[in-house]
Amino acid sequence: MKILVCMSNVPDTTTKVKFVDDFKKLDNNGIQWVINPWDELALTRALELKDDLGSGVQTVTVAHVGLAGSEPTIRKALAIGADDAIRINADAPDAYVVAAQLAEAIRNENFDMIFCGIESSDHNGSTVGGMLAEFLGCASVSCVSNVKLDAGGVVITRELGGSKEVVSVPYPFVAIVQKGIANEPRIAAMRGIMMARTKPIKVVEPRPLDSLTEVISYEMPVPRAACKFVEAENAADLISLLHNQDKVI
Amino acid sequence: MAVLIYLENWDGKFKKLSFELVSYASKIAEMLGSQSLALTIGNVEEQELEKLSVHGADKVLHLKNEKLDTLDEQAFSNLVADVARKYNATVLVLSNNNSGKALAPRLSVQLKAGLVSGVSKLPVSVSPFVVYKKVYSGKAYANVQIKTDLKILTLAQNSFELIHNPKPYVVEHLNIQPSDNLLNTKVKEVQKLTGKVLLSDADIVVSGGRGMKSADNWGPLVELADLLGAATACSRPVSDEGWRPHEEHTGQTGKIIAPNLYFAIGISGATQHLAGISSSKIIVAVNSDKDAPIFEAAQYGIVGDAMKVLPKLVDAVKELKLR
Numbered sequence: 001m002k003i004l005v006c007m008s009n010v011p012d013t014t015t016k017v018k019f020v021d022d023f024k025k026l027d028n029n030g031i032q033w034v035i036n037p038w039d040e041l042a043l044t045r046a047l048e049l050k051d052d053l054g055s056g057v058q059t060v061t062v063a064h065v066g067l068a069g070s071e072p073t074i075r076k077a078l079a080i081g082a083d084d085a086i087r088i089n090a091d092a093p094d095a096y097v098v099a100a101q102l103a104e105a106i107r108n109e110n111f112d113m114i115f116c117g118i119e120s121s122d123h124n125g126s127t128v129g130g131m132l133a134e135f136l137g138c139a140s141v142s143c144v145s146n147v148k149l150d151a152g153g154v155v156i157t158r159e160l161g162g163s164k165e166v167v168s169v170p171y172p173f174v175a176i177v178q179k180g181i182a183n184e185p186r187i188a189a190m191r192g193i194m195m196a197r198t199k200p201i202k203v204v205e206p207r208p209l210d211s212l213t214e215v216i217s218y219e220m221p222v223p224r225a226a227c228k229f230v231e232a233e234n235a236a237d238l239i240s241l242l243h244n245q246d247k248v249i
Numbered sequence: 250m251a252v253l254i255y256l257e258n259w260d261g262k263f264k265k266l267s268f269e270l271v272s273y274a275s276k277i278a279e280m281l282g283s284q285s286l287a288l289t290i291g292n293v294e295e296q297e298l299e300k301l302s303v304h305g306a307d308k309v310l311h312l313k314n315e316k317l318d319t320l321d322e323q324a325f326s327n328l329v330a331d332v333a334r335k336y337n338a339t340v341l342v343l344s345n346n347n348s349g350k351a352l353a354p355r356l357s358v359q360l361k362a363g364l365v366s367g368v369s370k371l372p373v374s375v376s377p378f379v380v381y382k383k384v385y386s387g388k389a390y391a392n393v394q395i396k397t398d399l400k401i402l403t404l405a406q407n408s409f410e411l412i413h414n415p416k417p418y419v420v421e422h423l424n425i426q427p428s429d430n431l432l433n434t435k436v437k438e439v440q441k442l443t444g445k446v447l448l449s450d451a452d453i454v455v456s457g458g459r460g461m462k463s464a465d466n467w468g469p470l471v472e473l474a475d476l477l478g479a480a481t482a483c484s485r486p487v488s489d490e491g492w493r494p495h496e497e498h499t500g501q502t503g504k505i506i507a508p509n510l511y512f513a514i515g516i517s518g519a520t521q522h523l524a525g526i527s528s529s530k531i532i533v534a535v536n537s538d539k540d541a542p543i544f545e546a547a548q549y550g551i552v553g554d555a556m557k558v559l560p561k562l563v564d565a566v567k568e569l570k571l572r
C-alpha cells in the first residue's frame with residue numbers, strides 16, 4: 001500500500017504578514033517557511049500507519065506544487081520520515097491549478113490513500129483535497145479525525161456538524177484530515193535529517209493551465225478599537241454593558 | 250440565470266446558518282437581477298421548506314431519495330452539479346461548514362467554476378465578479394476575482410445578517426436518481442452529539458486557557474456558559490492536557506468559530522489561538538496579566554484572577570435573568 005501526503009509550504013504561523021507592490025503581493029522578506037500545520041499532522045498519521053508493520057503500508061510520499069524555493073520545506077518532510085517526494089515545478093496561482101497539477105503528476109503512480117490537510121494556513125481555502133479527488137475521479141472523505149487500517153480494510157472517522165461517523169470507502173480515496181488525526185506533529189531526529197539529504201525529490205514539469213480565480217489585492221484588517229477595561233471588582237458592569245449596550249446577552 | 254443555494258439539513262431541519270445562506274444568496278440574486286433557488290437533499294417536511302422562502306428563496310428545490318441519507322461526496326456533488334446545469338446557475342453558494350467544504354471543491358472541478366471559500370460579505374462587484382475573504386488565518390483579507398462564467402462561493406458562518414424577505418412559497422420536487430457507481434461511502438456507525446450547544450453553532454462561547462490552572466477549576470466557567478446558553482471551548486494546551494475534550498479546542502489547528510460573543514478566560518492570545526476566534530463580533534478577555542496580547546484583540550477586558558472574576562460574572566448574569 002502506498003500513501004501520498006499533499007503538502008503546502010506556508011509562512012510560520014507567528015509571521016506578521018505584510019504586502020508589497022501596492023498590496024498585490026505578500027512580502028516574502030524575513031518569512032520562515034514551514035510545512036502547513038495540518039499537512040504535518042497528516043504526514044505524522046501516515047508515518048504512524050507505516051510504522052505499524054501489520055498495516056501493509058510500504059511507502060509514504062509527499063507531493064508539493066511549488067518552485068525550487070520550497071525544497072527546504074520538502075526536505076523537512078523527508079527528515080520527519082517521508083520516503084520520497086514529488087515536486088511539481090510550478091507557481092500556485094489558485095487551488096484549482098494546484099489540484100490539477102497534482103492530479104496530472106500522480107495519476108499513474110497508484111497511490112491507495114491520499115491525505116490532504118483541511119486547510120492551508122495562507123489562503124484558508126479548504127479546497128485542494130476535494131478538487132484533487134474530483135480530478136482523479138475517486139472517492140473523498142472530508143472532516144476526517146481518524147484513519148485506521150484493520151483486517152477488513154480502512155476505517156475512517158469523520159466529524160460532520162453534530163455527529164461522528166465511522167465510514168469506509170473503496171481505494172483509492174482522498175482523506176481530508178483535521179483535528180484528531182494525530183496528536184502532535186512528529187519531529188525530525190538527527191538521523192532523519194541526515195537521511196533526508198539523499199532521499200529522492202522527483203521534479204515534474206507542469207502542464208500549462210489557467211487559474212479560475214485571481215487575487216486582485218490584499219487588505220489589512222481594520223484595527224479593533226482599544227480594549228475597554230472594567231475593574232475586577234465591578235465585573236457585573238461588564239455584563240450590563242454586554243446586555244444594554246451591545247445587546248449580545 | 251439563477252443563483253443556486255445548496256442547503257444541508259440536519260435530520261430534516263435547517264439551522265440559523267441555512268437562513269443566513271438564503272439571505273445572502275437572495276441578495277446576490279437581486280444584484281444580478283436573477284432568481285434564487287434553494288436546493289436541499291433528504292427528508293424535509295413542507296413546513297420546514299417553507300421557511301426558506303421567508304428569507305428570500307424564489308423557489309425551493311427538494312430532492313428526496315433513500316439512497317441519499319448519508320453524505321457521499323462524489324454522489325452528492327454530482328447531483329448538485331446536475332441541478333446547477335439544469336437551472337442554468339451562474340452563481341452557486343454553499344455554507345463554509347463541513348458539508349460545504351466537502352462538496353464545493355468537487356463542484357468547482359465538475360463545473361469548471363472558480364471557487365472562493367469563506368467569503369464574509371456580498372460581492373465587492375459583480376462585473377468583474379470580485380469577493381472579499383479572510384486569508385492568513387485572519388491576519389489579512391483578499392479581494393479575489395472569479396474569472397469563470399459560473400462562480401462558486403462558500404459563506405463563512407455568522408458573517409451575514411438574516412434578512413426577512415418573504416416570497417411566495419414555490420417548491421419543485423426533483424426526481425433525479427444518483428448513479429449507483431458513485432455511491433461508495435458505507436457508514437458503519439453514527440454517534441450523535443446531543444444535549445450540548447454545538448461550538449460551531451453557538452452565538453456565545455465561553456472559553457478557558459491555561460490560566461484556569463487545572464481541570465478541577467472549570468465549574469464556574471461551565472456555569473457561566475450554561476446560564477448564557479453558550480458553548481464551552483478551550484485553548485490547545487488545555488485539550489492537550491486533557492482538562493477539556495478535544496472537540497472544544499479552538500484556533501489554527503482546532504475549530505474556527507465566529508460567535509457574537511467570545512469570552513477568553515485565562516488565555517494569553519497567541520496568534521494561533523486568535524486564528525480561530527478573531528472573527529468573533531465581541532471578544533471579552535479576563536487575564537491576570539495586564540500586558541497579555543489577548544487584550545489587543547478584545548473589546549472588553551478585566552485584569553484579574555479568573556477564579557475571582559468568574560463567580561462575579563455568574564452572579565451578574567443570574568441577577569440579569571431575575572430582572
Ligand SMILES: Cc1cc2nc3c(=O)[nH]c(=O)nc-3n(C[C@H](O)[C@H](O)[C@H](O)COP(=O)(O)OP(=O)(O)OC[C@H]3O[C@@H](n4cnc5c(N)ncnc54)[C@H](O)[C@@H]3O)c2cc1C
Nearest residue numbers: 458459460484485500501502515516517519521537538555
Ligand atoms: C503550529 C501551531 C499551531 C497551534 N495551534 C493552536 C490552536 O489551534 N489553538 C491554541 O489555542 N493554541 C495553538 N497553538 C499554541 C499557541 O501558540 C499557544 O501556546 C496557546 O494558545 C497558549 O494557550 P493559553 O493561552 O491557554 O496558555 P498560555 O499562553 O500559557 O496563557 C495562559 C494565560 O493565562 C493567564 N493567567 C494565568 N493565571 C491566571 C489567573 N489565575 N487568572 C486569569 N488569567 C491567568 C496568563 O497571564 C496567560 O496570559 C499552536 C501553536 C503552534 C506552533
